[in-house]
Amino acid sequence: MIPSFGTIAAHRFGLGPRPGEPPAEDVDALMAQVQRGVAETCPFPYDGIDGRRASFAQFRTLFRANQDAKKNGTVRKVGDRTVNPYEIGLTAASLRDQHLKIRHAVESPNGFFERLASFWCGHFAISAGKSSAMRVLVGLYEAEALRPNLAGSFKQLLTAATLHPAMLIYLDQTKSVGPGSAYGVKKGLGLNENLARELIELHTLGAGSGYTQDDVRAAACVLTGLDSESWKFRMAYHQDRAEPGIHRVLGTDYGGPVRRLEDVKALLSDLAGKEATRRHICRKLVVHFIADDPPTEVVEAMVAAWSESDGNLPDVYRAMLEHPRSWEQEGQKARQPYEFVVAGLRALNVPGDALAPVRVADVQSMVAAGAETGTMAEPAQPAMAKPVAGNDMDMTGVSGAGVERNTPAAMSETGGVGLVAAPTADGRIPFRANPYSVGALSRFGQPMWKPASPAGWDENLASWITASQLTERIAWSRTLVARFGEGQDPRGLLQATLGDLARDDTIQSVARAPSREIGLAMVLASPEFNRR
């Protein structure tokens, strides 16, 4: 039997079915998901884009207070452990962002959009591991630079991603100074080629497409001047750091005696328009969605759509979805851990409230924080005294939902919107990763917003279906069904989740499982559920 459009759409182009969510009936329905996704307000950062930007000043205060405490020898200690409220605040914010991203993906009816967001996060990869502050920038980057630009032109997306401060920091552009610029001469500073190289090799043309080291170096010269304003994390262009002169990249000249941001934009625009770029990106999309060994005819159809529409991404997505070859040969790809976790949570209809970070019991901390952090600089104190907005009055600390979102009305006494979480009474991070969602990703080797390299995550089936992966997937499936599988019948879950994708032998194996719990876990651990 050939699986239905809706089933393949849910698994190959979405994040799996969720009870009560009608399956997509045609390509138009999937494309509508993209438009809806772009239009919605991104649920992370947890304090909103404005709130997050407002919190940077508080983080700066905490950072400086901690520096002062180190200098004065007044760092708070609990036993042998030093307490750094700055680092704890960053980690707490990062945890809240990560949990909201998974919760949103579980609840979203726009599965294709969510999958595209994952794809582009991997393509324009940055990592929270780059620096301390990066932890509060990665979610902001996805919300500001990527998601709103997934249904425009590739040039628009490329420009937004490249010029975002998180990217500038991640690929060391903030350290790159034109050696012949006024600032470079004065300070004796020079180029850092990292962003220039990845821009060409990973983000646009692709490795081995014929560029040279001279092109990379010239592109690095063009990019000089770009910076991120410290503690504001806004892109800045410093003319006095830009390498003066004309720089030739792939045969085109950029710059002049006076350098401008427009030179950078012109370079990005030209790179976005290259033939090698469209081939590289289209192929990568097909590798991600359809097969590790991508069918050429689909790639060609997408390249043609790109050329006709001048890189309008919805046209490119549509060309992929409308090609019959994109709907054949199910299960060529492995669900990566993020997709697997979200699909599992959707299959079991796990409620959003259960996907909050685990709150470390901190009844004492809110009372004690003000007194305990006596070394804090003055302005930060009120914010520290009211650490967790939204549901501060919930002193039991067990309600999950209240932990997640700050309501816009939640104002600190200093008038700021963003509120940095304080350490618990015993000096720990007030949240832990939820083992059903964010915690599972680390165990599966795909920690959120933390790919090992600028190349993003590996695509090969063989990389994700290994002995240890399978062991972790089985273990997680068992814990998940033990907690959320109550009242479910394994055969029913199999039918509802995989429908006509389930093979006869899997149906039989599940039906004969030694217990209901093992049967449910087998559905999630089955080859069909782990392939797409």
Next chain:
Amino acid sequence: MTTDFSRRTFLGAACCVAAAPLATPVTFAALPGDNRLVTIVLRGAMDGLALVQPYGDPALRLLRPKLSLLPEQGLHDLDGYFGLHPAAEALLPLWRAGELGFVNAISTPYRSGRSHFDGQDMLESGGAAVQDERTGWLNRAIAGITRGSARKAIDVNTTSELILAGPNPVDVWSTRANLELADDERSFFTRLYRNDPVFAAAMAEAVATDMFSDGIYAGEKRSSGVESVARLAAGMLSGEHRIASFSISGWDTHVGQDRTFKKPVGELCTAILTLKANLRPDVWRRTAILAITEFGRTAQENGSAGTDHGTGGVAIIAGGAVAGGRIHGNWPTLSEASLLDGRDLQPTTDLRQLAAAMLYQQFGISAKALGSSVFPGLTLETGASYLRG
């Protein structure tokens, strides 16, 4: 090459396996292959000029005014010309014992692209050019090992890495994975996967390796740190595995290298010393550790007190089987005229030669197989002696 084996070696290995009744038992055919090879992939481009500093080369201080060290600044002199970075101090006893050596100015044939992605592709695939080979050289080498005994290899990671990926069977295991299924439950999952070859193979490996690693950790806490990784590798090598591979990342020191270089160097020391501590002396004597990176870094420090992607670098060899206490390879010097493209250390040794020599001496893989399937196009040079005896 060795064919002798002591009864004590066999019993030692057997006792480890005995703790894991379901693991493949050691067969007689398994006995002769006692040599071991561990590859450690240093991801991110390790700065060889920082690890083994040519402080006797006057150009070093001109190129690296901030980053270069002198013996009076903590650099550990090795031979009057080269010195070891202070962060690698823990390895000095091995150097003195002749169990640690370096191969200087080494590189894969990868030139001028300076991309991590392509550089690691070539390092692990062993091709003469980017994308020439789609599988890992260490995996292809398994087929060239004539004695069935030495064929088991393990990749200590959550996901398989290119260097050991390919058609020959390899166990992939992470330090944290633990199956925790009752026997009957396990058989149902095995049944669930029986018609999907990829899943069936992964499950079979999971069952076998789980039994085995349970024995290694014996109920102790597992973590993903490099010490646990090295311990797991040592445990596997004490059993029937003869090849192990894992990675250490964090070498991409574009910024503030005096600070960022220390952590990965510390991890490399921990990895090597943990392997030694967890291998019996007779096993350690037959073990060669090869730590390699995709390329070296620029001879000159950059504007942010770091270094950028370069070409020639350093390989680290360690273990009882290597010819240590010396620095191998021809030193091209850092003079302006010798630098590649005016910026990088000129490679004088093909990294594939070093890897091939290890495979040739440790496992008796023929020069023909090495030059055809493992490193296509390579003619094995037998001049250099990286291993003892």
